């Protein structure tokens with residue numbers, strides 16, 4: 001089932017929210033491609049996904065360092081743990097495609113709605129309290 005972006009997931013930061021929507025779009029592309037079971041297409045989407053996520057994590061972490069966000073260490077660790085788990089899923093997919101793809105999609109959906117958005121919201125509140133004009137670029 002496709003992820004629907006709602007206001008509930010918004011952090012209020014235009015760059016972070018745009019990144020999140022872009023990542024959700026890629027997760028939804030992945031879901032569509034699961035039905036076709038085309039490994040080349042799925043591998044291409046996974047490359048887009050990892051590129052977008054790494055870009056996004058780097059952007060957030062640079063913003064956190066810049067404002068000395070007190071939860072930077074915990075947030076960065078959360079990013080690292082997620083990416084390590086995603087990397088394992090991708091490795092399993094590349095070696096045993098039939099068994100891992102739907103589990104990977106469910107993992108990505110749970111992470112986006114259950115972790116990343118909710119962990120970014122307090123960061124953006126902190127950011128907006130002192131750095132209202134920071135765009136993250």
Ligand SMILES: [Fe+2]
Nearest residue numbers: 016060116120
């Ligand atoms: Fe984020």
Ligand SMILES: [Fe+2]
Nearest residue numbers: 060116119120
């Ligand atoms: Fe984050």
